[in-house]
Every structure is written in structure tokens, then in C-alpha cells.
């Protein structure tokens with residue numbers, strides 16, 4: 001890590017709003033800087049935070065991080081919210097330990113209300129925010145631009161992509177082939193080491209209110225109990241780095257060698273990096289993963305190149321799609337050839353039609369599909385190869401492509417720890433609507449959309465072994481769930497012993 005205090009590259013920053021009376025080249029701020037953290041929940045390797053601190057120190061004003069916990073965000077449940085909040089709790093502890101002079105404020109409610117109020121209360125001059133291409137987040141930012149005082153500037157920093165989405169391309173890209181060239185050309189400029197995060201030179205003037213993390217997490221977990229937390233994936237920045245390059249089981253240190261071959265074998269989940277939960281919640285920077293990957297390229301060139309293709313090209317292609325295609329999660333967002341072929345086959349006869357409930361409960365006639373659904377429900381992470389088969393079968397078993405897409409997205413986002421991500425929308429759009437793919441031989445229901453079937457899977461991997469593996473996984477998870485429920489009952493009973501008796505009527 002370089003220790004320079006170099007500013008963030010201007011290409012990473014978009015000025016969403018310029019404060020009135022403050023020319024764009026005038027750097028001096030009079031009030032604090034607030035970083036509204038949303039997608040990139042980390043202290044390490046975070047260009048948005050680096051920019052916020054840099055701007056504050058240049059003007060000798062204080063800087064704070066603000067995070068808003070929504071009452072509900074795209075249906076996130078205990079699984080996703082618990083992981084996120086436990087990661088943030090660690091981030092908060094680290095901030096307190098490191099004496100960076102950067103307080104952390106947690107708000108609850110709607111960000112379009114809480115953040116502007118906070119900016120007003122603290123007299124902020126600059127709001128820095130990270131970048132997400134999802135429409136909800138963009139709508140909030142548009143509201144904030146209108147809502148915040150004219151004396152406040154707003155900067156958006158793309159700290160999620162190695163090459164900022166608006167720099168990589170100024171248009172909707174057709175596929176990996178077209179964006180790869182553009183991204184590769186820009187890597188020497190953007191795939192650079194991160195400077196060390198500097199402490200804020202000015203102390204925050206007011207004491208920061210304590211955060212009752214345990215209560216907030218317990219509340220969120222209780223309300224989202226329908227999809228319980230997972231145990232195998234420890235949240236937080238340190239855990240993310242451990243998964244990337246830890247000595248015990250790190251991806252680059254111990255599991256990289258066979259990535260190019262094993263990543264398509266659902267019986268070898270450890271063949272994949274396992275980084276998607278951390279990348280999704282921004283607990284690790286893709287840029288850090290890429291930098292560390294490059295360091296071991298000499299040892300395993302093919303594996304590293306395949307990993308970087310997924311991590312940079314495919315992942316950033318998803319952001320490109322969601323950024324430039326407003327209909328990124330509906331049939332309207334498919335290429336014209338795909339819409340035509342899907343609609344031409346929409347009323348083709350289906351051998352089976354299942355309701356969303358039947359699919360959710362893994363009640364289909366296909367044991368392989370049922371296993372993939374159960375892997376997602378119980379472990380929160382279906383293997384990447386199975387995700388394609390899973391989504392394509394939903395097209396085959398629902399009344400038409402619109403229903404298939406809506407069902408796939410709903411289930412994906414409900415159960416996956418890495419759900420509600422541009423990769424998820426694009427993954428479903430690729431599988432069902434042919435986005436970023438080409439036309440294939442025409443067949444019933446699918447039209448020219450690429451087809452996958454059970455026999456093809458059987459040729460590729462040990463299907464029965466995968467079904468047995470998921471069966472064990474589901475059994476262990478159900479046992480854990482039952483034990484937790486028992487513990488909960490015992491806790492409530494113990495609590496009841498201490499409660500005063502109810503007044504007699």
C-alpha cells in the first residue's frame with residue numbers, strides 16, 4: 001500500500017451538485033464533509049472515503065461517515081441485513097480503535113430524510129457518496145440533490161469498479177467482447193495501489209451518539225427471520241481479506257491453482273473464490289482482489305486471467321448494463337432479437353408449469369433443480385454454474401418470459417447473500433433473456449435463447465454427488481434452525497421468570 005496522500009483520480013468522481021456561489025475549481029469548504037456510505041462498506045481501499053478525508057483535510061474541516069439503515073430495502077431479510085450490520089459493527093469498532101478522528105453515525109429510516117437533516121444539523125459543505133447503478137439508489141440521489149441546501153456540494157465516487165463505470169464506456173455495451181477492450185486499455189491508469197487512509201486533521205465538534213448494535217441486529221434478525229442468517233461466511237473486512245489471501249484457506253494463497261477448471265464443478269464450491277458476499281456489500285474492493293491476483297499471476301497465469309475476467313470484465317459489464325439500461329430487470333431491457341424470439345415462443349406448450357411457491361419449496365420433478373434451489377435457500381449461495389441452469393429452467397416451467405424473470409429475480413434476491421446486485425439482475429437477464437449472449441439454434445419455449453438441460457449437466461459433473469451434497473447441507477441447516485428455535489424459546493421462558501406477574505383482572 002502506498003503511503004502517499006495523492007488525491008483520487010478525477011475520473012472516479014462525478015459532481016452531482018455544485019454548491020451555489022462556489023466555483024468548481026474553488027476547493028475551500030467552510031463546513032464538514034459527510035460520506036454517506038451505501039454500497040462500499042469498508043475503511044480499507046475505499047476511494048470515496050479517501051476523497052472525503054482528502055477534501056476535509058484540504059479545507060481543515062472535520063469529516064464523518066453516515067450510514068442509513070432502511071426499514072426495508074428490496075426485501076432484504078435477516079440473512080443479508082445481519083451480514084451487513086455485523087460488518088458495519090466491526091467497521092465502527094475499527095474506526096474507534098484507529099483514532100482516525102472520523103465518527104460514524106447510523107440513522108434509521110429513509111436516507112432521503114435522514115441524510116439531508118444530518119447535513120443541515122452539522123452545517124456540512126460537502127456530501128460524498130459511493131456509486132450504485134441501481135434505480136432506487138439513483139432516485140434517492142436525485143431527491144437529495146433537490147432536497148439539500150444550496151450551500152452543499154455532492155460528489156459521487158465510483159469505488160466499486162476498478163475502472164469507473166462512466167469512464168469504461170459512455171454507452172450500453174453489447175457484451176464482454178465489446179467492453180473488455182475498453183476496460184483493458186484503462187487498467188494501467190486505474191488498477192493502481194491505494195494510498196493509506198489519512199486521519200482527519202480536525203476533530204468532529206460534537207460527541208457521537210453510541211450505537212446499540214446488539215439491539216439493532218437482534219431486531220433486524222427477528223423481523224427478517226423467514227430467511228435466517230448463514231454461519232459459513234464471517235462478515236467484515238478482515239474476514240474478506242482472509243478469504244482472499246489468508247494462510248488457512250485463502251483463495252489466492254491456497255485455492256487458486258485449479259480455478260479455471262474447478263469453477264464449473266458444483267461439487268467443488270471451494271473451487272470458486274467465495275468473494276461475492278464481500279464484493280456485494282463492499283467489504284472488500286474488487287481493485288484489491290485484482291491487485292493481489294496480479295501478484296501471483298506468474299505462478300498461475302491461466303487461473304489468474306480467468307479470475308480477473310470474472311472479477312473485472314464480467315462484473316463491470318453488469319454495472320454497465322444497469323447503469324445504461326433503465327429496464328435492467330425486465331423483458332423490455334432485452335435485446336430486440338431476444339424479445340422477438342421469446343415472445344414468439346411465449347405460448348409454447350410446457351411439460352410442467354410450477355407456481356412460485358412450488359419453485360420456492362423446491363417441489364419440481366427435477367431433483368437437480370430442486371437441489372440447486374435448496375442450496376440457495378439453506379446456504380445462501382448457489383454455485384455459479386447451477387445459477388445458470390436454475391434460471392433457465394424457470395423459463396421452461398413458468399407461463400412466459402416475464403413471469404420467469406420476475407420469479408428468478410425475486411427468489412435470487414430473497415435467498416442469496418449476494419442478491420440485489422447488478423450481477424444478479426444481469427445473471428437472470430443473461431439466462432432468461434439472452435443479454436450479453438448471442439442467438440442459438442431455435443427450439444420450443446427458449447426460441448434462440450441458449451438452452452441447458454439435465455443431460456448436459458450429467459456430462460459435465462457428478463449430478464448425483466451434488467444432489468447428495470445439498471441434501472447433507474439442507475439437513476445440517478434444518479437442524480441448526482431447530483436448535484436456534486429451541487434456544488429462543490428457552491431464552492423467552494427464562495425471561496418470563498423475571499417478568500413481574502400480570503395484574504389480576
Ligand SMILES: Cc1cc2nc3c(=O)[nH]c(=O)nc-3n(C[C@H](O)[C@H](O)[C@H](O)COP(=O)(O)OP(=O)(O)OC[C@H]3O[C@@H](n4cnc5c(N)ncnc54)[C@H](O)[C@@H]3O)c2cc1C
Nearest residue numbers: 272273274275276310311314315384387418419423424427
Ligand atoms: C441466474 C444468475 C444469478 C446470479 N446472481 C448473482 C447475484 O445475485 N450476485 C452476484 O454477485 N452474482 C450473481 N451471479 C453471478 C455469479 O454466479 C456469482 O457472482 C458467483 O457465482 C459468485 O461466487 P464467487 O464469488 O465464489 O465466484 P468467482 O467465480 O470466484 O468470481 C469472483 C467474482 O467475479 C464476479 N463474477 C463471477 N461470475 C460472474 C458473472 N457471471 N457475472 C458477473 N460477475 C461475475 C463476481 O463478483 C464474483 O464474486 C448470478 C449468475 C446467474 C447466472
